[in-house]
Amino acid sequence: MANPHAKGKEESRAKQGTHRQICQPKAKACRTLPRRFYGRKIPVATGEQASTREVVQMRAWSVAADQVVNFCGEAFSAWDPTHLRVLQNGSQLQLVLDQISGSGLGSQNEYMFGHFEIQMKVAPGNTAGTVTSFYLSSVPMTSENQRDELDFEFLGNASGEPYLLQTNIFTNGSGYKEQRVVPWFDPTASFHTYSISWTKQQVIFAVDGTAIRTFVNNEASGQLYMDRHPMGAFLSIWDGDDWATLGGLVKINWTASPFVASYKGYKADACIFDGNVSACAHSPFAANVYADGLFDLSSLSSVEDNFMVYNYCDDKDRFEVLPPECTLAK
Structure with missing residues (x-):
């Protein structure tokens, strides 16, 4: 929903000087966030820039599975297994990016509705x-x-500056619904749990059980929703320096590579798609009650006020007419 107080918030922030403090949703611990990391001063790449390389990678998975990897009891097809390290009998893995290649995994199962999480x-x-x-x-x-997609993407930054955690949504080919937050923790120091709950009524993105974003099914009001196509689960690390950091102004320093992302604890408590959309649509995983109690939704306003640095629904410079969901109920 468009924020009616956005202008007032921007004016208030301008009066605060060049820095603002951000605090944990449930604690008083704060740290200083440089002004250049919030507001519309952050360039946002066009959707074409952001998605081109990732689409190429996903199509590579569809052509041939270089290797089948058992990760947390699930079968995944690996893209460039030379940049993949499987550890602890498949309970943990690392994806590696260097100047030669990145890497990724795609689940062999397809799903419609459910709860997905990764550490x-x-x-x-x-x-x-x-x-x-x-x-x-x-x-x-x-x-x-026809693309449906629900993304968690960590956008890297220069040493000493915070990562940005971007969520993005595509519905039947219509996408580029980016929101970005600065994590209230150091995502490089330890594992944290990132989860996506996808039901017929709404999608919830959460970090360590704290909701950071919802996307409500408002199809009755003309908004598209992801309830027509099954989706697979993917993990990846890749070169996005044409858009990821300050809109592509800051490039990858390959002397700092290899870049290693670690994953464990993957879970998919979801309806496995067998070609029958109706079966999954009427499964327990599709019901909103399924997500009840999994997340603390009271944190949403705190995340928006204290951690969000970009919301496409506030970007009137980018959109002459805001996407329909921006004016509908959350």
Whole structure:
């Protein structure tokens, strides 16, 4: 929903000087966030820039599975297994990005509705230009113009500056619904849990059980929703330096590579798609009650007020007419 107080918030922030403090949603611990990391001063790449390389990678998975990897009891097809390290009998893995290649995994199962989570630790140091992700996508199972997708993407930054955690959504080919937050923790120091709950009524993105974003099904009001196509689960690390850091102004410093992202604890408590959309649509995983109690939704306003540095629904410079969901109930 468009924020009616956005202008007032911007004016208030301008009066605060060049820095603002951000605090944990449930604690008083604060740290200083440089002004250049919030507001519309952060360039946002066009969707074409952001998605091109990732789409190429997903299509590579559809052509041939270089290697089948058992990760947390699930079968995944690996893209460039030379940049993949499987540890602890498949309970943990690392994806590696260097000047030669990145890497990724795509689940062999396809799903419709359910709860998906992963524990992830991103690369430390100068990671500008890198993108580390966990997401659900209907591509390559569907064409690009039918694409459904739910993204967690860590956008790297220069040493000493914070990562940005971007969520993005595509519905039946319509996408580029980015929100960005600065994590209230160091995502390089330890594992944290990133989860996506996808029901017929809404999608909830959460970090360590704290909701950071919702996307409500408002199809009755003309908004598209991801309830037509199954999606697979994907993990990846890749070179996104044409858009990821300050809109592509800061490039990857390859002398800082290899960049290593670590993953463990993958879970998919979801309806496995067998070709029958109706079966999954009427499964317990599709019901909103399924997500009740999994997340603390009271944190949403705190995240928006204290951690969000970009919301596409506030970007009137980018959109002459805001997307319909921006004016509908959350």
